[in-house]
Amino acid sequence: DADVTQTPRNRIxxxxxxxxxxxxxxxxxxxMYWYRQDPGLGLRLIYYSFDVKDINKxxxxxxxxxxxxxxxxxxxxxxxxxxxxxxxYFCATSDFGGPASTDTQYFGxxxxxxxx
Amino acid sequence: xxxxxxxxxxxxIQEGENATMNCSYKTSINNLQxxxxxxxxxLVHLILIRSNxxxxxxxxxxxxxxxxxKSSSLLITASRAADTASYFCAxxxxxxxxxxxxxxxxxxxx
Numbered sequence: 001d002a003d004v005t006q007t008p009r010n011r012i013x014x015x016x017x018x019x020x021x022x023x024x025x026x027x028x029x030x031x032m033y034w035y036r037q038d039p040g041l042g043l044r045l046i047y048y049s050f051d052v053k054d055i056n057k058x059x060x061x062x063x064x065x066x067x068x069x070x071x072x073x074x075x076x077x078x079x080x081x082x083x084x085x086x087x088x089y090f091c092a093t094s095d096f097g098g099p100a101s102t103d104t105q106y107f108g109x110x111x112x113x114x115x116x
Numbered sequence: 117x118x119x120x121x122x123x124x125x126x127x128x129i130q131e132g133e134n135a136t137m138n139c140s141y142k143t144s145i146n147n148l149q150x151x152x153x154x155x156x157x158x159l160v161h162l163i164l165i166r167s168n169x170x171x172x173x174x175x176x177x178x179x180x181x182x183x184x185x186k187s188s189s190l191l192i193t194a195s196r197a198a199d200t201a202s203y204f205c206a207x208x209x210x211x212x213x214x215x216x217x218x219x220x221x222x223x224x225x226x
Contacts, residue, residue: 043206103208109157
């Protein structure tokens with residue numbers, strides 16, 4: 001089974017709808033991240049969480065909110081979706097601080113979101 | 117805003133040739149990482165180089181870092197068709213908040 005999973009993998013929704021994207025990990029990492037990818041712009045950080053009680057805004061948090069339900073789960077919500085939120089969304093995890101820490105991030109397969 | 121700019125935006129080569137892609141960034145960093153993305157899929161970590169390192173190797177990959185020029189290069193030797201993907205550099209100032217470049221699309225033809 002994949003270490004970082006995202007649901008749904010594809011979603012089409014309408015302007016104004018609330019939508020939640022979910023991420024689960026079995027890597028036991030404390031740190032989790034949400035990114036969006038637009039064509040030609042690379043990945044941009046939306047929110048990140050260094051542990052269950054520590055949630056921080058990234059570069060482009062407006063219009064998004066997150067919930068860290070447990071170490072293994074980090075959800076991204078669009079309260080009222082708009083067409084320019086159409087993008088590919090990625091969740092990632094990383095380990096930090098331990099003797100085997102690699103400072104690298106492990107990505108889920110992505111959710112393709114279309115807002116009509 | 118993007119920290120890294122990658123060059124070229126697209127690269128097309130034949131199998132067996134070497135592929136070189138470059139990344140420039142704007143501020144001082146703790147480390148720089150390279151990731152690969154196959155069409156529309158999740159990113160896979162390739163290699164990390166720390167700010168006090170100048171060169172690093174991993175299999176057919178060679179990464180260099182020049183902190184005075186704020187630039188890095190990724191060399192893939194003896195390219196294979198399976199290397200066809202987009203390659204992204206990402207910089208880390210030390211808090212594991214990565215800032216990604218815009219990517220290089222590599223096409224390796226058989």
